[in-house]
Amino acid sequence: MHNSEAAFLQKYDRRDYLSPLVTVDAAIFTFHNGQLLVLLTKRSEYPEKDKWALPGGFVDESKDSSLEDTVQRKLQEKTGVKAPYIEQLMSVGNQHRDARGWSVTVAYTALVAWQACQSFVENVSEVRWEVYEEALTKDLAFDHIAIMKAARERLKQKALYSMVPAYALPEEFTLPELQHFLEVLIDKTIQKKSFRRRLEQADIVEEIGIKAPSGKGRPSTTYRLRESAKEFTFIRNLEV
Amino acid sequence: MHNSEAAFLQKYDRRDYLSPLVTVDAAIFTFHNGQLLVLLTKRSEYPEKDKWALPGGFVDESKDSSLEDTVQRKLQEKTGVKAPYIEQLMSVGNQHRDARGWSVTVAYTALVAWQACQSFVENVSEVRWEVYEEALTKDLAFDHIAIMKAARERLKQKALYSMVPAYALPEEFTLPELQHFLEVLIDKTIQKKSFRRRLEQADIVEEIGIKAPSGKGRPSTTYRLRESAKEFTFIRNLEV
DNA sequence: ACAATAGTGTCTGTTAGACAGTATTAT
DNA sequence: ATAATACTGTCTAACAGACACTATTGT
Numbered sequence: 001m002h003n004s005e006a007a008f009l010q011k012y013d014r015r016d017y018l019s020p021l022v023t024v025d026a027a028i029f030t031f032h033n034g035q036l037l038v039l040l041t042k043r044s045e046y047p048e049k050d051k052w053a054l055p056g057g058f059v060d061e062s063k064d065s066s067l068e069d070t071v072q073r074k075l076q077e078k079t080g081v082k083a084p085y086i087e088q089l090m091s092v093g094n095q096h097r098d099a100r101g102w103s104v105t106v107a108y109t110a111l112v113a114w115q116a117c118q119s120f121v122e123n124v125s126e127v128r129w130e131v132y133e134e135a136l137t138k139d140l141a142f143d144h145i146a147i148m149k150a151a152r153e154r155l156k157q158k159a160l161y162s163m164v165p166a167y168a169l170p171e172e173f174t175l176p177e178l179q180h181f182l183e184v185l186i187d188k189t190i191q192k193k194s195f196r197r198r199l200e201q202a203d204i205v206e207e208i209g210i211k212a213p214s215g216k217g218r219p220s221t222t223y224r225l226r227e228s229a230k231e232f233t234f235i236r237n238l239e240v
Numbered sequence: 241m242h243n244s245e246a247a248f249l250q251k252y253d254r255r256d257y258l259s260p261l262v263t264v265d266a267a268i269f270t271f272h273n274g275q276l277l278v279l280l281t282k283r284s285e286y287p288e289k290d291k292w293a294l295p296g297g298f299v300d301e302s303k304d305s306s307l308e309d310t311v312q313r314k315l316q317e318k319t320g321v322k323a324p325y326i327e328q329l330m331s332v333g334n335q336h337r338d339a340r341g342w343s344v345t346v347a348y349t350a351l352v353a354w355q356a357c358q359s360f361v362e363n364v365s366e367v368r369w370e371v372y373e374e375a376l377t378k379d380l381a382f383d384h385i386a387i388m389k390a391a392r393e394r395l396k397q398k399a400l401y402s403m404v405p406a407y408a409l410p411e412e413f414t415l416p417e418l419q420h421f422l423e424v425l426i427d428k429t430i431q432k433k434s435f436r437r438r439l440e441q442a443d444i445v446e447e448i449g450i451k452a453p454s455g456k457g458r459p460s461t462t463y464r465l466r467e468s469a470k471e472f473t474f475i476r477n478l479e480v
Numbered sequence: 481a482c483a484a485t486a487g488t489g490t491c492t493g494t495t496a497g498a499c500a501g502t503a504t505t506a507t
Numbered sequence: 508a509t510a511a512t513a514c515t516g517t518c519t520a521a522c523a524g525a526c527a528c529t530a531t532t533g534t
Contacts, residue, residue, distance in 0.1 A: 005339075008286035014341050019259040020299055022333070022344055046248035059260055059333070061342050066334035091331045091346045093262070093299070094306035099245075101254050102301050104262055104344065106331045176513070192514075194496050201495085217512025218504040236495060236522090237475040416486070432487075434523050441522085457485025458531040476495090476522060 020093060021103040024070040025056030025144065027089065027151035028079065030129065031168045031181045032114040038135050038148060041078055042126040047099045048141035054148060055127070056105065071108045078127050080120030083110040085167035085230065089151050097143045105142075109151045111167040159185040160237040163204055166225055172208055174220040175199065182238075190238060204229040260333060261343040264310040265296030265384065267329065267391035268319065270369065271408045271421045272354040278375050278388060281318060282366040287339045288381035294388060295367070296345065311348045318367050320360030323350040325407035325470065329391050337383045345382075349391045351407040399425040400477040403444055406465055412448055414460040415439065422478075430478060444469035 028039040040052040055078040057070075064070040068086075075083050086108055093104030114129070121127050130138075135148060158164045159182045166178050179195045199205055205223040213219040268279040280292040295318040297310075304310040308326075315323050326348055333344030354369070361367050370378075375388060398404045399422045406418050419435045439445055445463040453459040 005286050005289065009339055012340055014258065014261065015255075017261075017298075018254065018301065020262045020301070021254065021257075022260045022262060046245050049245065058257075059342065059344075061258065061260070061335070065336070067331065067344065088330055090328055091307065093346065095301070096305070099249055100252055102299065104299075104307065104346070106333065106344070174513090191497055191499085193498085193516085196514075197495075213505055215512090216506060216510075218514080220513055234495095235477040235479065239475065239496075414486090431524055431526085433489085433525085436487075437522075453532055455485090456483075456533060458487080460486055474522095479523075 021098060021100060022059050023056055023103065023105045024059065024067055024074060024108065025054045025105050025147060026071055026075060026086075026108045026110050027054055027148050028075065028083065028110045028112060029132075029151070029155060029168055030112050030114040031165075031184070032129070034180065034184065036132040036152075036181075036184055037114065037129040038132050038152075039078060039121070040128060040130045040135060040138075040140070043141055044126060051141040052130075052135075052138055053141035054107075054144045067106050071106075071110075075110060078121075078124070079112055079117040081112060081117045083112045083167075085111040085164065089147070089154060092143060092147065105147070107147045107151070109154060111165065113168065113170040115170050156185050156187075160240065162233050163199065163202065163225075163229055166205075166229060172222045172224055174211055174222055176220055186238065186240065188240070194238070198234060202229075202232050202234065204232050261338060261340060262299050263296055263343065263345045264299065264307055264314060264348065265294045265345050265387060266311055266315060266326075266348045266350050267294055267388050268315065268323065268350040268352060269372075269391070269395060269408055270352050270354040271405075271424070272369070274420065274424065276372040276392075276421075276424055277354065277369040278372050278392075279318060279361070280368060280370045280375060280378075280380070283381055284366060291381040292370075292375075292378055293381035294347075294384045307346050311346075311350075315350060318361075318364070319352055319357040321352060321357045323352045323407075325351040325404065329387070329394060332383060332387065345387070347387045347391070349394060351405065353408065353410040355410045396425050396427075400480065402473050403439065403442065403465075403469055406445075406469060412462045412464055414451055414462055416460055426478065426480065428480070434478070438474060442469075442472050442474065444472050 030037050039055060041055050043049050043051050043053050055074050057074055059067065059070045063073060071086060072082065089107040089109045091104060091106045095102050097103055121129060132152065136145070140148070155165060165181055165185055166173065169177060169181065175196065179190055179192065183190055204226050206226055208222040208224050211219045211222050270277050279295060281295050283289055283291050283293050295314050297314055299307070299310045303313060311326060312322065329347040329349045331344060331346045335342050337343055361369060372392065376385070395405060405421055405425055406413065409417060409421065415436065419430055419432065423430055444466050446466055448462040448464050451459045451462050
């Protein structure tokens with residue numbers, strides 16, 4: 001029968017089956033005052049009420065037509081902006097991570113400029129930027145510490161073979177700023193020359209102008225990322 | 241109240257909420273007769289009945305305490321063996337990929353030796369090894385073509401900076417075999433010398449003995465992977 | 481000896497690390 | 508001029524690509 005699939009679907013009702021809970025969580029990073037920051041939100045509801053957690057929540061079938069919709073929606077809610085860089089990190093699913101039962105979370109890593117969302121973040125009391133090392137010592141909800149660590153590790157790897165971390169800086173940034181951020185991520189100084197050679201060869205930034213001299217020393221040139229920066233990978237890593 | 245979380249959980253019933261369907265799928269690859277093969281199964285039930293698909297299925301809360309349990313169970317069902325290499329690939333979730341409704345799949349890539357499971361596979365009629373390029377031309381169920389392509393692409397990348405593809409070979413293998421597999425994966429010949437230098441420097445294989453001469457030419461040395469092979473990555477990629 | 485396949489020696493090219501040198505700003 | 512920060516020149520080291528060479532098997 002050519003329409004027995006239609007017949008099957010007619011009879012099928014998802015409510016007859018129990019499915020794991022599905023949530024989306026995001027480790028949102030930025031760089032400010034020489035420190036790696038991660039966005040945390042205080043849970044207002046049970047379970048794990050009043051604990052800090054990564055921003056996230058349930059897929060809302062009436063609002064989201066895909067997981068990417070869900071993560072963008074959650075990000076918008078907590079930061080007020082659309083992140084210039086979002087990437088799926090991993091999924092974790094098991095019986096024990098959520099007291100409500102078998103639960104799956106799809107975790108994302110996002111990068112945003114601190115300047116782009118600070119005014120929004122500081123006006124929402126249950127949301128704040130936390131220095132990464134501080135966040136590590138907190139008793140975050142669910143398995144969010146492990147997810148945050150995995151996101152941090154992936155970001156470190158990216159720093160070794162790409163310039164993706166630049167998406168955590170404002171649209172216009174200087175090379176010393178970017179270099180410093182990479183150094184924080186990989187926890188090692190990078191040779192200025194190596195860093196600049198790589199940027200030059202990759203052709204992923206374009207010059208904007210000269211930064212207005214602020215304080216001492218020679219003012220640095222400002223740059224903006226080209227679209228190609230998202231995909232570009234170096235064939236040789238920085239050393240660890 | 242110290243136990244209001246307990247009270248909340250007491251009252252909470254998952255059946256009150258509709259959650260997306262959650263499935264696990266695996267792109268299982270192997271290498272045989274100079275070709276990359278992928279394991280396909282014929283769907284016996286609606287929806288997408290009678291189409292070929294990647295092995296996978298629903299999380300079974302009575303059997304699986306984690307997503308890894310689910311994928312191992314499905315793999316065991318279809319191949320009869322435990323895969324020496326499994327890695328989470330990505331998750332796909334949206335309203336349209338499954339006619340039954342909002343659905344999330346957590347996809348894995350697995351590598352197995354053809355020899356290890358061929359006797360099992362050839363005795364199950366709805367399971368078979370398909371040459372990858374052939375599989376590409378088929379009308380696979382759901383979005384399995386896209387998932388399979390993503391898995392294939394990741395495997396290619398791995399071939400450029402690791403020896404992970406070796407897990408698709410039998411436990412004892414020769415270096416010419418492994419080199420040939422990498423060449424198929426990256427679609428480019430590799431310099432024998434480069435390949436062997438990398439292996440030597442990485443220290444991820446141990447010599448077993450000399451292969452019994454089979455046919456013509458000098459017999460090659462056989463090797464086995466060390467545990468460290470799973471994690472090892474070269475700091476410099478092969479060229480593409 | 482010859483064909484075929486396995487494995488090595490050695491040169492070149494590319495690119496990261498090291499570090500000294502030059503440039504541009506404020507005081 | 509000096510200090511401070513930005514940026515460049517140039518040497519070295521590591522390692523992939525190229526390719527000729529040797530080694531071990533069967534016929």
